[in-house]
Amino acid sequence: MWRFASLNLITRPLRTLLAVVGLTIPIVAILGLFSLTQGIRSLMGNTLSRMAGLIVMRADAPAPVFSELPAGLVDEIQKVPGVRIVAPEVWRIAPPIEGRNLLARAAAKALTSRGDERFSSFAETIMLEGEQLPEHLLLRGGAFRHSLLPPQRGGGRYLLDTDVGRPHVVISTKIARDYPNADGTPKKVGDRLLIGGKPFQIVGLYQTGSLMIDETIVMEITTARELLGIDRKQVSAFYVEPDPQTDIDALERAITRAVANVQVRSMSQFNVQVGNIMGHLDLFLVLTVGLALLVGGVGIANTMLMSAVERTVEFGVMRANGWTRRNILGLVTAESALLGLLSGLVGTGLAIAAIAALNSILVRYELRLELTVPLVAARNAVAIAVASLAGLYPAWRASRMTPMDAIRNEAS
Amino acid sequence: MGDPSPPSGREEPVVIRVSDVRKAFRSGAEEVEALRGVSFEVQRGTGLFIVGPSGSGKSTLLYLLGALDNPTSGTIVIDGANITAMDEVQGDVFRRGKIGFVFQQFNLIPNLSAVDNVLLPYIPTGLTPECRAKAAELL
Numbered sequence: 001m002w003r004f005a006s007l008n009l010i011t012r013p014l015r016t017l018l019a020v021v022g023l024t025i026p027i028v029a030i031l032g033l034f035s036l037t038q039g040i041r042s043l044m045g046n047t048l049s050r051m052a053g054l055i056v057m058r059a060d061a062p063a064p065v066f067s068e069l070p071a072g073l074v075d076e077i078q079k080v081p082g083v084r085i086v087a088p089e090v091w092r093i094a095p096p097i098e099g100r101n102l103l104a105r106a107a108a109k110a111l112t113s114r115g116d117e118r119f120s121s122f123a124e125t126i127m128l129e130g131e132q133l134p135e136h137l138l139l140r141g142g143a144f145r146h147s148l149l150p151p152q153r154g155g156g157r158y159l160l161d162t163d164v165g166r167p168h169v170v171i172s173t174k175i176a177r178d179y180p181n182a183d184g185t186p187k188k189v190g191d192r193l194l195i196g197g198k199p200f201q202i203v204g205l206y207q208t209g210s211l212m213i214d215e216t217i218v219m220e221i222t223t224a225r226e227l228l229g230i231d232r233k234q235v236s237a238f239y240v241e242p243d244p245q246t247d248i249d250a251l252e253r254a255i256t257r258a259v260a261n262v263q264v265r266s267m268s269q270f271n272v273q274v275g276n277i278m279g280h281l282d283l284f285l286v287l288t289v290g291l292a293l294l295v296g297g298v299g300i301a302n303t304m305l306m307s308a309v310e311r312t313v314e315f316g317v318m319r320a321n322g323w324t325r326r327n328i329l330g331l332v333t334a335e336s337a338l339l340g341l342l343s344g345l346v347g348t349g350l351a352i353a354a355i356a357a358l359n360s361i362l363v364r365y366e367l368r369l370e371l372t373v374p375l376v377a378a379r380n381a382v383a384i385a386v387a388s389l390a391g392l393y394p395a396w397r398a399s400r401m402t403p404m405d406a407i408r409n410e411a412s
Numbered sequence: 413m414g415d416p417s418p419p420s421g422r423e424e425p426v427v428i429r430v431s432d433v434r435k436a437f438r439s440g441a442e443e444v445e446a447l448r449g450v451s452f453e454v455q456r457g458t459g460l461f462i463v464g465p466s467g468s469g470k471s472t473l474l475y476l477l478g479a480l481d482n483p484t485s486g487t488i489v490i491d492g493a494n495i496t497a498m499d500e501v502q503g504d505v506f507r508r509g510k511i512g513f514v515f516q517q518f519n520l521i522p523n524l525s526a527v528d529n530v531l532l533p534y535i536p537t538g539l540t541p542e543c544r545a546k547a548a549e550l551l
Contacts, residue, residue: 001536004524004535007523007524008523011523314519314521317515317519317521318521319504320478320513321508321533322506323504323533323535323536324500324505325500327536331536402480403507404475404480
């Protein structure tokens with residue numbers, strides 16, 4: 001039966017090709033879009049899971065780089081029950097690095113570039129963080145410290161108490177690549193990096209693998225204040241690490257109550273927000289792709305209906321030769337299911353090729369589209385199911401043919 | 413109507429027995445009788461020609477003998493099986509095993525080889541190498 005069904009598709013190549021193309025497009029779209037959201041989700045998840053604590057910043061600031069708070073708040077926050085460590089930090093968009101004005105360069109590139117180059121200009125905006133020591137060294141979390149490359153890979157060391165007031169920085173391997181030495185080699189530990197026209201010595205290299213974090217230069221807080229012209233009584237934000245048994249949401253509410261004019265954001269909150277956004281995005285994708293699938297299914301239904309009408313005599317002959325209605329139904333449904341399987345295989349092949357090509361471009365943004373086996377399997381199952389469902393009505397129509405139809409059509 | 417299943421055991425000399433078969437068609441308010449009480453027997457191993465003018469009911473009789481249609485009344489017994497008592501699926505299975513059709517235009521299935529066209533009735537039940545060998549031999 002399956003061999004006969006395959007023959008019926010092979011002997012009508014153009015019709016089969018058109019039906020397959022109709023269903024392949026939504027399959028490629030589904031695999032591509034879902035692998036993108038999967039990639040974004042793991043990128044965000046990786047990033048946020050590294051920061052288990054709370055960020056305290058000015059009430060109306062959208063992000064730490066736009067926040068200013070009195071450094072003295074550290075005592076108030078420390079008094080809140082459940083707080084283990086309060087680590088003051090300053091955040092700013094970095095001044096020109098190696099003589100390159102980042103914002104001006106980003107704006108100029110955005111105006112003059114095309115496609116991914118335009119996008120890359122903003123993705124390359126470097127942040128500068130000044131960490132107060134030794135508080136940051138006592139944190140159990142700490143995205144940069146725990147992502148330092150091992151010594152054998154030239155990771156160097158993290159900031160120490162002895163770095164207070166000294167021009168020492170820890171940078172990401174991405175920044176080291178993006179701002180190479182004069183001979184084109186990436187910066188390494190011991191090399192100098194010009195930040196805001198001042199020379200800094202690189203003491204450590206980190207790599208979190210996260211688009212969000214790997215754009216940060218880390219230095220000691222007094223060095224950062226001096227470089228950025230920030231008053232020593234001022235910070236951007238406080239990173240608060242809770243006691244192990246403390247409920248993070250309760251601590252967040254307690255700090256908001258105890259300290260005036262601040263907002264407290266937990267990384268879990270970000271995670272939930274990101275999860276919600278991705279959930280909505282997935283729903284949107286399902287609806288959009290559902291429509292595309294519907295169109296593909298209608299294409300298959302149309303193909304099979306035409307085929308059933310054209311083969312009236314053929315089905316009548318089969319019925320006259322002892323094929324039951326159920327046999328005819330099975331044959332046409334098998335043809336539809338094979339169209340779905342073929343679409344799934346072609347779509348998967350195209351999606352794998354497209355995603356591999358995209359990943360080779362996106363690698364510089366640390367973003368990777370993820371095509372998982374369950375996603376491919378589920379998608380192919382959906383393709384077969386949609387095609388089979390779409391073929392049901394034509395199959396039913398075909399099964400209604402009577403042996404007499406063959407004889408009447410033959411006579412006409 | 414009697415039991416549709418054929419009797420087991422030895423073959424009867426009469427292979428087709430048609431008894432008082434009537435077939436009427438409704439055309440609007442009018443009922444047209446295509447067959448009026450046809451009865452005859454065909455002995456095993458013999459051939460039969462049905463001859464008559466156009467509209468005399470030859471095709472209608474053939475449809476009934478081929479288990480493609482049911483008579484208004486009367487019985488048809490083929491090889492011991494009362495085909496007028498069969499439901500649709502029983503009729504399908506009976507045709508698969510006992511009836512062969514040669515259409516005026518042949519109506520071969522173009523996607524199938526000559527052997528597979530011979531084997532068409534058995535495609536749904538699965539084709540064995542023995543089936544194929546028998547079909548090739550018949551060709």
